Amino acid sequence: MDKKRAEAAQGRTRRAPQPVWDGFVRLFHWGLVASIAVAAVTGFLLGPSFIPVHVVAASLAVALVLARIIWGFAGGGYARFAGFVAGPGRLLRYARDVLARREARHVGHNPLGGAMVLALMAAVLVAGLTGWAFLGAGAKLGPFAFVLAFAASPVLAELHEAVAFAILALVALHVAGVVFTSRREGENLVRAMVTGEKEVGPQDIVPPQREPRTGAALGVGLALALVLGAAIAAPVFLPVPGAPVAEIDPTVRAECTDCHMFYHPSLLPAGDWRRIMATLDDHYGEDASLDADTAAEITAWLTAHAAESADTRASKVFRLDPAGGVTRITETPFWKARHAGIGDAAFRSAEVGSRANCAACHADAESGWFNPFFAEIEG
Amino acid sequence: MHENLRRLTLIGALAVLTGWPAAAGDTSARQLIAQFAAEAGTQPSAARGKALFMGTHTGGKPETPSCTTCHTRNLKAAGQTRAGKAIEPMAPSVNPARYTDSAKVAKWFRRNCKSVLGRECTAAEKADILAWLSGL
Numbered sequence: 001m002d003k004k005r006a007e008a009a010q011g012r013t014r015r016a017p018q019p020v021w022d023g024f025v026r027l028f029h030w031g032l033v034a035s036i037a038v039a040a041v042t043g044f045l046l047g048p049s050f051i052p053v054h055v056v057a058a059s060l061a062v063a064l065v066l067a068r069i070i071w072g073f074a075g076g077g078y079a080r081f082a083g084f085v086a087g088p089g090r091l092l093r094y095a096r097d098v099l100a101r102r103e104a105r106h107v108g109h110n111p112l113g114g115a116m117v118l119a120l121m122a123a124v125l126v127a128g129l130t131g132w133a134f135l136g137a138g139a140k141l142g143p144f145a146f147v148l149a150f151a152a153s154p155v156l157a158e159l160h161e162a163v164a165f166a167i168l169a170l171v172a173l174h175v176a177g178v179v180f181t182s183r184r185e186g187e188n189l190v191r192a193m194v195t196g197e198k199e200v201g202p203q204d205i206v207p208p209q210r211e212p213r214t215g216a217a218l219g220v221g222l223a224l225a226l227v228l229g230a231a232i233a234a235p236v237f238l239p240v241p242g243a244p245v246a247e248i249d250p251t252v253r254a255e256c257t258d259c260h261m262f263y264h265p266s267l268l269p270a271g272d273w274r275r276i277m278a279t280l281d282d283h284y285g286e287d288a289s290l291d292a293d294t295a296a297e298i299t300a301w302l303t304a305h306a307a308e309s310a311d312t313r314a315s316k317v318f319r320l321d322p323a324g325g326v327t328r329i330t331e332t333p334f335w336k337a338r339h340a341g342i343g344d345a346a347f348r349s350a351e352v353g354s355r356a357n358c359a360a361c362h363a364d365a366e367s368g369w370f371n372p373f374f375a376e377i378e379g
Numbered sequence: 380m381h382e383n384l385r386r387l388t389l390i391g392a393l394a395v396l397t398g399w400p401a402a403a404g405d406t407s408a409r410q411l412i413a414q415f416a417a418e419a420g421t422q423p424s425a426a427r428g429k430a431l432f433m434g435t436h437t438g439g440k441p442e443t444p445s446c447t448t449c450h451t452r453n454l455k456a457a458g459q460t461r462a463g464k465a466i467e468p469m470a471p472s473v474n475p476a477r478y479t480d481s482a483k484v485a486k487w488f489r490r491n492c493k494s495v496l497g498r499e500c501t502a503a504e505k506a507d508i509l510a511w512l513s514g515l
Contacts, residue, residue: 259460259461260462284461285441285443286443286490287493288490354461
């Protein structure tokens with residue numbers, strides 16, 4: 001049946017291929033394929049150490065979609081939304097025509113394809129929004145760090161995952177639609193998205209030709225990039241609510257770093273610090289005793305800036321429970337889950353020395369932040 | 380009582396000589412050895428100090444049976460704490476800041492003798508260990 005239609009299509013007067021998909025539309029399409037593929041693999045399959053790759057790839061997908069939206073108002077005829085976005089009435093009529101095998105051939109996106117373009121782009125934008133919201137709440141990165149508390153992060157993670165699954169479903173539907181239309185029209189639409197050229201017959205529907213306004217598109221794109229870049233970088237320059245204390249008491253730093261790296265007070269609640277400071281004569285198998293005055297001074301500072309004073313992930317996930325056998329941060333369920341893939345040999349290596357040496361791989365460990373972008377995992 | 384008076388006088392004299400109150404660079408290995416030896420009333424012995432430092436002991440915490448657990452047997456090189464932090468070399472020939480801060484020396488003798496031996500070191504033991512380390 002498809003073959004018959006293809007032959008019928010051949011029977012129509014076909015002309016030499018004409019340029020339909022401009023350079024940007026093709027770059028956008030295949031760039032989106034690549035960035036979504038990387039985001040999906042890192043997000044669904046790989047562990048937390050791939051968060052930076054995921055964020056960069058997914059943000060690239062969002063940037064491509066934003067650029068495509070601008071081009072949808074400024075590009076040539078085939079790229080403009082006005083040329084392929086159909087209302088519900090036209091959409092329904094076209095779907096009925098397809099089912100009755102009497103639909104007209106659109107050289108650009110047909111109404112259903114146009115709806116898929118919009119749906120995919122919307123889904124990528126919502127995924128980007130929920131993703132950055134999750135990063136803002138959970139890691140205090142990006143613009144949402146100023147408005148979202150850590151408590152919101154589990155819900156945002158669920159939401160982000162649901163949208164990600166929706167993208168996978170839309171991609172599957174999109175590929176199915178491309179295969180269907182390619183066979184029906186006897187033209188390889190995947191190749192057309194590579195070469196940019198499609199055959200145009202006299203009865204085919206062609207959108208009104210428009211002169212692309214490249215300069216205006218670049219200007220708007222650049223302005224948007226600056227605004228979004230500033231929003232993403234803002235927490236680097238502006239104080240974020242719930243940040244771990246940045247100014248470290250010199251006595252605390254000096255006394256607490258004689259034998260180990262500086263463990264930020266926000267890593268443990270005040271009660272844990274009090275117990276640790278009360279048992280310094282047997283401090284994880286060593287005598288770390290201090291004179292009473294110094295110990296009291298350090299305890300006061302640690303408890304004042306303990307986990308309760310911060311809203312970072314690292315301040316929410318570590319609780320000691322000596323009765324339950326959890327006497328170290330490295331014995332907490334969260335720590336174990338996050339470091340499950342790292343072998344004993346790596347921790348014992350000369351550069352690391354022990355599991356207690358967070359700073360060997362987390363460059364910002366002593367600040368209490370544990371930014372995923374500063375975690376370095378070597379093979 | 381007589382013994383204590385003598386000790387106090389000696390410490391007082393040393394304090395004046397070394398510029399009390401204690402601060403970084405307030406003392407030297409020689410002064411410390413003299414001080415501990417006077418307190419103990421014994422002659423410092425580098426050989427006894429070496430044996431104590433390099434030996435394996437059982438009275439302290441199981442994680443640290445010897446000074447060499449962290450300092451290693453090569454005292455001209457850096458050691459490593461069990462938490463992975465580097466310990467500056469113990470030998471003054473490569474680390475001249477060693478044994479020049481009386482508060483530091485007191486703090487680490489107290490902590491590390493308890494960790495390794497399960498008790499504080501005697502003045503005689505401190506004099507012995509310093510006599511050996513200061514010649515490295």
